[in-house]
Amino acid sequence: MYKKIESNLAYRAFTGGPMICIFTKSKDGTPNGMSAAWNCPFDIDELILVLDKGHTTSENIRNGSKIVVAVPSSNQISEILKLGSIHGRDCSVNKFVEQNVDTEESELFKFPVIKGALAYFECELNDKALFEDKGICLVKVKNCYVQENMWDEASKSFKKGCLNSLHHVSEAVFCTGGELVSND
Template identity: 45%
Template sequence: MYKKLSTRTANRLLCGGQIINISSVSADGVSDVMTAAWNCPYDADQVLIVLDRGHTTTANILDNGKFVISIPSEDDISVINKVGAAHGRDVGDKFAWAGIESDKSQVLGLKVIPNAL
């Protein structure tokens, strides 16, 4: 049976990606973290994420090629909403701005939200 969906519902179903956080750092050493939903597995060892060219995260990744994807827990909803509500270019270090005591990623040493996968 055919069922008409709202654009919002259709986008949510098509996206299919888990809410993720993407941590990055600028060439000047300013840490950034953003909330993103446009992601999906691409291959067994690759993920596809969609970022707008205007995002601070995009500029950081293009500058140094470093980023960390983490999957937050349900307990972090307030944190992911907060870091998703501001641009790094407007607030600087989002971890400091949001009052998040960060962990460091194991490989790249970038700041990440604690207790995330």
């Protein structure tokens, strides 16, 4: 038996991809990071991120086009909430310092990225017009990095049981994904 819910709650039943953290730098080099729940793969090396056009992150993307997208693990809820609790423009110094979020430097872009993420992707904006019009950020993955101890080279995928990604449910509530199942 099914229960009908309000249409404006559809996103809570149909979550996007895993929770992600998006990292950018402003024109003057100030780093910024935010949490986002609405995202999905678009192609084998392209991602879709849906962002509010008024966010500091959106302004940074418009001004620079490079971003780093990280997939945090289930033990990083505190960091996800900290990154999502304040706008970069409201920080007096550096959002990561003010919010006490540990970061490390991305390999090529040298952007801060949440330390210990399951994976991160160095990307460039692929369609500026789409982003300006709809807030849909279509990005091309330039470099992809995964935690080495969680990657199975033979299957070219995460190892069974290791992908403890988070999916947003409501407010500060998440569910975990990651148990690999097959039809064997």
